[in-house]
Amino acid sequence: KQEVTQIPAALSVPEGENLVLNCSFTDSAIYNLQWFRQDPGKGLTSLLLIQSSQREQTSGRLNASLDKSSGRSTLYIAASQPGDSATYLCRYNTDKLIFGTGTRLQVFP
Amino acid sequence: DAGVIQSPRHEVTEMGQEVTLRCKPISGHDYLFWYRQTMMRGLELLIYFNNNVPIDDSGMPEDRFSAKMPNASFSTLKIQPSEPRDSAVYFCASSGQGGNQPQHFGDGTRLSIL
Numbered sequence: 001k002q003e004v005t006q007i008p009a010a011l012s013v014p015e016g017e018n019l020v021l022n023c024s025f026t027d028s029a030i031y032n033l034q035w036f037r038q039d040p041g042k043g044l045t046s047l048l049l050i051q052s053s054q055r056e057q058t059s060g061r062l063n064a065s066l067d068k069s070s071g072r073s074t075l076y077i078a079a080s081q082p083g084d085s086a087t088y089l090c091r092y093n094t095d096k097l098i099f100g101t102g103t104r105l106q107v108f109p
Numbered sequence: 110d111a112g113v114i115q116s117p118r119h120e121v122t123e124m125g126q127e128v129t130l131r132c133k134p135i136s137g138h139d140y141l142f143w144y145r146q147t148m149m150r151g152l153e154l155l156i157y158f159n160n161n162v163p164i165d166d167s168g169m170p171e172d173r174f175s176a177k178m179p180n181a182s183f184s185t186l187k188i189q190p191s192e193p194r195d196s197a198v199y200f201c202a203s204s205g206q207g208g209n210q211p212q213h214f215g216d217g218t219r220l221s222i223l
Contacts, residue, residue, distance in 0.1 A: 034211060043113070043200055043214030044152075051209070089152065091212075097142070099152035 004100040012106040019077040023090035037086040113215035127189040134203030
């Protein structure tokens with residue numbers, strides 16, 4: 001069974017810290033991996049999409065990496081801000097679309 | 110662009126009633142996805158369409174669920190008859206060129222079956 005695990009499940013940090021969110025998957029035969037954020041009561045907002053042929057993608061303070069051999073993707077958030085508070089989800093795409101369990105992030109002033 | 114539009118935003122109904130959720134994808138997107146989110150099971154893909162044709166409906170929980178896409182700008186997810194365990198937030202998403210492009214989500218429909 002394909003599984004996608006995110007660690008940590010929850011994180012609470014003061015603003016300004018650099019953060020690392022982890023996503024682990026069991027099947028290395030992926031097409032791509034996408035990171036989302038979800039704000040309470042809202043849908044998902046796409047952050048970064050990494051194709052299987054890529055190793056990383058960057059957008060502003062966000063950087064996502066992909067290591068297929070180890071079955072891991074990492075989302076790096078630089079200089080965190082209270083506005084980054086949300087739940088972060090990774091979605092893994094093979095012949096199925098499977099979402100991770102999510103990391104609930106709280107950044108306090 | 111207005112983004113993916115879902116209606117209604119909230120739906121409360123009694124078990125046994127028919128429920129219809131609606132979705133308008135982003136113009137030009139040829140893939141449309143229906144997801145369900147619950148605390149217990151997280152986000153689950155129910156079904157997706159390519160060019161209005163259902164491609165994978167293996168996530169549809171049972172025959173009470175059905176989805177249609179009569180044209181490129183509209184899709185429905187129907188539950189008949191509804192049951193309390195169907196209570197969840199249902200999301201619609203669309204993308205261009207399927208999994209090779211980012212998916213854009215609507216704000217979801219929060220469904221409560223009493």
